[in-house]
Amino acid sequence: MLKYLEGSHAVSQVVAMCRPQVISAYPITPQTHIVEDLARLVGEGQLDAEFINVESEFSAASVVLGAAAAGARTYTTTTSQGLLLMNEVIYCIAGMRLPIVLTCANRAISAPLNIWNDHSDSMTVRDAGWIQLHAEDNQEAADLHAQAFKIAEQTSLPLMVCMDGFILTHAFEPVDIPEQKEIDAFLPPFKPQHIVDPRWPRALGLYADPRFYMETRYILHRALEKSEQVISRVSADFAKSFGRESGGLIKTYNLEDAEVVIVTMGSIAGTIKDLIDQLSEEGKKVGLLQICSFRPFPKQEVYRVLKDKMNIVVLEKSVSLGRGGILASDIRWSFPRGEKGRSISSYIAGLGGRNISTDALREMVARVEKEQVDLAFLSLNQEIIAERDL
Amino acid sequence: MEISAEELNRVEKKNLFASGHRACGGCGQALAARLVADAAGENTIACVATGCLEIFSSPYPDPNWRIPFLHSLFENVSAVASGVEAAYKILKKGPVNIIAQGGDGSTADIGFQSISGMFERGHNVLYICYDNEAYMNTGVQRSSFTPYGAKTTTTPMGNRTRKKNLPMLAADHGIPYVATATVDDYRDLQRKVKKALTIEGPKYLHVLAPCPLGWGHGGDLTVQICRLAKATCLFPVFEIFYGEISNIQKVPQKLPVEEYLRLQARFKHLFKRGEPTKIVAEIQEIANQNIARFNL
Numbered sequence: 001m002l003k004y005l006e007g008s009h010a011v012s013q014v015v016a017m018c019r020p021q022v023i024s025a026y027p028i029t030p031q032t033h034i035v036e037d038l039a040r041l042v043g044e045g046q047l048d049a050e051f052i053n054v055e056s057e058f059s060a061a062s063v064v065l066g067a068a069a070a071g072a073r074t075y076t077t078t079t080s081q082g083l084l085l086m087n088e089v090i091y092c093i094a095g096m097r098l099p100i101v102l103t104c105a106n107r108a109i110s111a112p113l114n115i116w117n118d119h120s121d122s123m124t125v126r127d128a129g130w131i132q133l134h135a136e137d138n139q140e141a142a143d144l145h146a147q148a149f150k151i152a153e154q155t156s157l158p159l160m161v162c163m164d165g166f167i168l169t170h171a172f173e174p175v176d177i178p179e180q181k182e183i184d185a186f187l188p189p190f191k192p193q194h195i196v197d198p199r200w201p202r203a204l205g206l207y208a209d210p211r212f213y214m215e216t217r218y219i220l221h222r223a224l225e226k227s228e229q230v231i232s233r234v235s236a237d238f239a240k241s242f243g244r245e246s247g248g249l250i251k252t253y254n255l256e257d258a259e260v261v262i263v264t265m266g267s268i269a270g271t272i273k274d275l276i277d278q279l280s281e282e283g284k285k286v287g288l289l290q291i292c293s294f295r296p297f298p299k300q301e302v303y304r305v306l307k308d309k310m311n312i313v314v315l316e317k318s319v320s321l322g323r324g325g326i327l328a329s330d331i332r333w334s335f336p337r338g339e340k341g342r343s344i345s346s347y348i349a350g351l352g353g354r355n356i357s358t359d360a361l362r363e364m365v366a367r368v369e370k371e372q373v374d375l376a377f378l379s380l381n382q383e384i385i386a387e388r389d390l
Numbered sequence: 391m392e393i394s395a396e397e398l399n400r401v402e403k404k405n406l407f408a409s410g411h412r413a414c415g416g417c418g419q420a421l422a423a424r425l426v427a428d429a430a431g432e433n434t435i436a437c438v439a440t441g442c443l444e445i446f447s448s449p450y451p452d453p454n455w456r457i458p459f460l461h462s463l464f465e466n467v468s469a470v471a472s473g474v475e476a477a478y479k480i481l482k483k484g485p486v487n488i489i490a491q492g493g494d495g496s497t498a499d500i501g502f503q504s505i506s507g508m509f510e511r512g513h514n515v516l517y518i519c520y521d522n523e524a525y526m527n528t529g530v531q532r533s534s535f536t537p538y539g540a541k542t543t544t545t546p547m548g549n550r551t552r553k554k555n556l557p558m559l560a561a562d563h564g565i566p567y568v569a570t571a572t573v574d575d576y577r578d579l580q581r582k583v584k585k586a587l588t589i590e591g592p593k594y595l596h597v598l599a600p601c602p603l604g605w606g607h608g609g610d611l612t613v614q615i616c617r618l619a620k621a622t623c624l625f626p627v628f629e630i631f632y633g634e635i636s637n638i639q640k641v642p643q644k645l646p647v648e649e650y651l652r653l654q655a656r657f658k659h660l661f662k663r664g665e666p667t668k669i670v671a672e673i674q675e676i677a678n679q680n681i682a683r684f685n686l
Contacts, residue, residue, distance in 0.1 A: 058466065058503075067477040069473075070474040070481070
């Protein structure tokens with residue numbers, strides 16, 4: 001049913017329909033509306049779950065770790081500093097192969113303190129062994145959560161749904177919220193594989209010495225790689241069941257005859273599509289590649305759709321300080337070595353909620369048409385820099 | 391849940407924390423972990439913090455636990471146990487004994503926030519702290535449970551602070567049961583584990599567990615050291631029900647603290663040419679305060 005509601009509530013309603021049994025979270029802006037709504041649903045008896053109010057994000061992640069190890073379907077959500085505080089547990093959850101679902105309401109990280117959107121937070125755990133899926137809009141954010149539990153439980157991998165803080169979490173849009181029976185038909189109950197249970201004593205979380213550790217990391221890496229197929233399959237199943245495309249590995253817009261391709265993740269895709277339409281009317285052929293699955297990184301899919309494209313610009317809301325674009329690195333790596341003549345530019349944009357305007361994007365396209373830009377920061381205020389930068 | 395006096399006083403030998411672990415000879419923590427597992431019985435989940443106990447009992451592929459074992463990190467065992475309890479509740483799989491266990495560092499220092507959260511939220515979990523008074527797994531560094539005067543690798547001149555009083559801090563959370571125990575008195579320790587497991591809500595059991603390596607005494611003296619800790623009134627043994635201290639173990643024949651200190655290399659610097667320094671008198675004062683406070 002089409003409902004006009006806030007992104008956070010679109011997510012909380014679908015999460016509730018996925019029947020998580022243990023939910024634990026700690027308040028942090030802009031994630032709070034999700035947990036408030038879930039707490040209400042549990043409190044009113046609409047959702048049969050244990051909702052554990054903890055004293056930190058570190059404990060929120062640890063509670064769901066314990067609950068998942070005991071066989072419950074579990075959910076948590078956080079952002080920014082909260083995700084950084086969880087960091088140690090995040091790695092442990094992946095290493096223990098616990099299919100926990102987490103929503104990251106993407107936000108900048110300190111210092112300076114900033115509550116607005118970028119992707120710096122989820123980037124800090126991109127190598128932790130979690131699947132990371134980026135939502136473009138609230139419909140996709142909601143839909144990805146239905147898919148998330150299925151993918152996580154089929155792969156025994158934890159999954160992070162990344163949705164842009166405020167831009168999505170606090171935006172009201174019409175969202176098609178499925179019926180409970182539709183979700184029940186799509187998502188079977190959780191059948192955990194390895195749990196702590198006195199009826200069948202086993203040990204979880206052993207330490208591994210150098211004879212065994214490396215293999216566990218290799219197996220985890222392979223599991224991530226192999227999860228590409230599951231992400232695609234679950235996305236296709238979802239389209240069959242619900243009649244709309246959501247998620248998957250990548251999405252494209254106007255790519256076929258594009259001379260310049262913008263590659264990005266998350267909600268900025270909407271703005272870029274508007275720009276592409278404007279430019280198209282002016283006779284400029286610009287296309288879009290959206291990365292939905294940032295981890296696992298769908299290298300082959302990226303190459304399949306970009307192999308004939310000679311002018312690519314990667315626009316991303318995070319930066320590896322001292323190195324440059326993170327997504328840009330992954331895109332560059334997607335092409336076989338030795339392929340020459342391709343221009344791949346890297347733009348950092350929207351850090352800490354800085355507005356990304358169509359005008360600025362238009363200038364970016366105009367510039368990359370002329371030259372390859374190794375690294376640029378979009379819409380920097382040069383006056384502030386002049387005062388500080390020696 | 392009721393438990394008969396006979397069952398409470400029975401000494402349990404089930405070997406649920408089986409032989410084959412890799413603890414040092416005379417390890418107080420290994421002894422305590424075995425007594426705890428056997429007292430708790432088969433229907434128990436052991437959540438263990440990173441530390442000596444975890445390391446000597448859970449190398450892949452041969453852990454020695456015969457009850458379910460769950461370990462993830464150093465500072466989060468209370469929260470992990472909270473999650474296990476929540477899962478058992480919602481999955482209606484209980485009743486089951488959930489015991490979170492850790493050393494003094496993971497309990498009182500890095501895990502203090504987590505344990506406080508677990509107490510405050512009221513989870514039905516028994517937390518057992520094996521107190522060996524320093525970070526032994528990393529090579530004997532000072533913790534907030536290191537006693538006054540003790541030498542560790544990070545207090546080479548002797549520790550200048552007094553032990554954090556976690557049993558009282560636990561009791562002040564308003565939890566139903568807090569107790570202290572030592573590994574020499576296995577009947578008392580097992581009785582307290584069994585009693586705690588009959589009580590709904592968070593429980594805290596503080597067990598003095600000597601570390602021959604870190605304390606500098608022979609592995610054959612572990613039991614003797616515990617007895618002296620009690621006889622010198624440096625480690626009072628008691629129970630607290632909903633904030634009320636009770637069942638204090640009286641010490642009819644009190645010994646001077648020197649008797650306890652002289653057996654351990656970590657206190658050796660407190661004696662110059664065999665004569666006690668003023669630190670020994672200060673430690674005696676700590677014992678005297680215990681005597682007054684608990685009417686030992």
